[in-house]
Amino acid sequence: MENHCALIRRNASPHRTSLTGTWCLCALLLLSCLADRAAAQPPQAEIDAAIKRGVAFLKKKPDYGRSGMNAFVAYTLLKTGESPDSPYIQNCLKNIMADHNQKNSDGEIVYTPGGDYNYTAGVQLMVFEAISPEKYHNEIKTTVDFLIRTQQPAGSWYYPQQEPNNGDTSITQYAILGLWAAERAGVMIPTRVWDNAARWHLTTQLPNGGFGYHPGGKTDRGAKHTMGVAGTGSMYVISRQLYPNGQPRSASTTGKEGEPKKKFGFLEKVNLTEKDKEGEENLFTKPTIALSALETGKTRGANWVVNNYNYRNPTGWPNYYLYGIERLAALADAKKLGPHDWYADGARHLLMMQLEDGSWKGSGNIDAATCLAIIFLAKATVKTIDRKYKPDPVGSGLLAGGRGLPKNLAEVQMRNGKVESKTLSGDLSELLAQLEDPATADLDTTQETLVETITLGNREDLIKQKDRVLKLIDARSPDVRRTAVWALARTNDFRMAPYLIRSLKDPDLSVRIEARNGLCTLSRKIRGLGMPEDPLADVPEDLTKEERVIIADQWADEATRRWQKWYNSVKPFDEKFNLYEVLDQLPKSKSK
Template identity: 25%
Template structure:
């Protein structure tokens, strides 16, 4: 086969006009990585370099280079890595920009020094507050950090190592009290979340860092909910995503489609976590959760461990995204001549654990192209400067994985082979009609202002107690206490809690509301707070009062899916009927289901 034809088979000849006749050998790849590492060490030996600390990109390039060096197996004790770590730690206290906050957090996460946990939590607090109402980020994350805040945080967090609680899961930490106080102050100072959509370039870094936040005690569920809604609502008909959130229906680019797939991956990962908790087989050894690449062994007959599941809306979105990427790879899309785009592609390929996308070996072709464009000094030139571009190239060649725990979940999903191998999105069936989620942005739960006065104190005290042994008592006291402040405070705490603590607080809120009068419950079902509406719906079902059936039917058309699911469950409990809607239903499906419930109820009253 002629050299150009072979390159085309590997990775679209138009994208790699300088590709070699054959795929790069492991030795050539290792040599390119080694030269790239040396180039980064030369540029960042003092912690900053080129566009690094003090340059136009601030500390971002330094943190990115540190991640690349660590992924290339450079030890944390290496002088350059130590210099970068010192620069990142120092700048983190004053950092307010999204790219830099996310990269500093990801670098410190990858460094795995327990002494950095309070700083990671501080960065995560800024990141969560900086998310807008449409689930994205833009360049500015939070307001400039006042000097007084910086000094106070330095004094309180420096050297304040945190460890996992006695009953905590591996890799989880209690939120530092000063960070909890700082997070509350940021939320209150910020006010309502911004309505603009931000851009998917900043957002993809925000996604990675938000996922990492979860193991450090930060309440990230609300942010991940909005990320999922954002990318369901903004995918173009051809399966791509574009740079902004305001250009729905416009064809996107490979890099931004990778950002979209990253957001969808977090949704798939969380779904798989829920399945693992509810469907774990009894009497079998647990999965090797400490191994991010562990996959359950096949059955003796060679077949999969269980039946293939039907694709849900998350899988369908991923199939369409991979279909677009496969077509772009085969066509040699201009975007794939950029190292930024190639690193985006690498993140998705490694995250989903696929060797080919649309039949194209993305790593072989990408490695050929990258090695062919390496400069004599080991660096790679480009639009973002040699320091940044070299980090992109090294990360690609190393097959870096910045979300190993997410990758384990996504790779374990039985539909991953279909998603990555699809040459076109038709294998998932037709795309869902209409928006998958409400088009109108929902408020960011963590960004909801803390209620004033006693209610705010109730919420703050519950959040502060969440990781301690006394949380159950604090929760029961709030549940049983008299006064509306405890109702408001409980609902506010739910927005700020995560995991089992959030679940327990929701149950406590529903128990509290179940003691209220029918008229009060009906009023609470129209609350502006979705957690209050959800709690009131569940409380009505718990009371087993059929007079509430019309009220629950109205909540079937609620804008918040959590309330809709609660209303459907309550109606099933009260009536023994089920007229929908399905999980993740769009506005049309919700309206149709509400109509079916009303028609059924009208027949019962004849």
């Protein structure tokens, strides 16, 4: 343009040169303005309208059935602000729950995701966490157990039904997103799972900082845009989980923030993990991957993404790439990726590419491409970052009304103008003494300290105090009985099962449910036998107290029968000399 203007000036009169120069200047200013407008973020009203059209397209299909798309659509709608109680999302949940109610060859209910396997499992966890971590705690746990079982030894994920290989960066990404959602929901993931995933990403990251699809596989063709944002984003998540606040994860940095300890007075949720060869697994082991190694990997990955930035992503799956960009930018807390205004670029591109029916055409599934576009426009990850499930403890906020104060006021102290209980020593014998004399104990503080002491301490110390704990299951206070039941389950001694089974008929419902949870822990049967975690959850509110008691007793009778049958099949040999019980285990002969 400047050369063209100079040529005009050389062949024109002074008067015309002035006019021509002015014209050139105006043209340049106009082009500059048009360029700035092209780089600007579209008006929010246009973005909202595009999201609305996309949601309408997704809802045209009445049912997505048992597939990963079913959960993906539900998650997309939730991130656009749709109520979990809407009929459409409730239908999605019905389909999701079908995966959690499959039966194996023995007739036991097991979790069996649809054909998308780990994609499905990961997104289902994201849905459960977005709706209600408390309500879907058991489903979250069974899904987590599935992902832990299907993690390959090297630390990646793939399709369980296929031959093991060196992993899939895309599938691994969604497994990690699901496990991250589970930890936000309060279900702790063993350190080894994150540690192995970290090692896999660092060893498969390419020399240039990018990631391939199937590292080292026959179809691997080097770094890809989609896998670059997937692998780098996964490393950001892993780093947050292994080193929260820059420190190695522990019960104090992880469990206390996320794990809901009470519901209707329950000490804590059932939190089962697989056992290793040495017995019960310690969730909070020291990471073997150094923080510095993760930081280096994250930096190299982010640099590759910035240097190869292309919001149109000509190599395929553009909307998958954009969702990865949105997630990476949110995790890195970056309004721009280098010089690139990623959201303005992506929003302009998506608004231009949206079809008349509200959908987006991707390299594969149109429904999936539409979900990915909507999630990007809605900035779904930004809404997720640092979201922790923190239920209010019983009695919180009521100190001014006289509730929540320790019963023994000599055991309080002032801190920052607030009344707090003095911290107990954590000695198990002292804590049991507090429970043995509940009139002078601060039960909330005692329970909290006891849970931490038993969870993180030496289990042999608990076994030595077993007889004292057994006496407490007959205490007058239901809080004390509930605490004793919880502690007995943590002995890992099957001989404690009869006491827990007996407590299934405790006069207090919360003790019954703690006994049920304890049996789940002891038996490793997360779904339990004969009684759900909250047996009165679906009972109509208009029933009388007496009617509710009858229903609770019916649940207790069925649970007692089934748990006793289980115990008879696994109890120690020296307890199996009851002739009637032996006969009960024999197969019944068929009458002719």
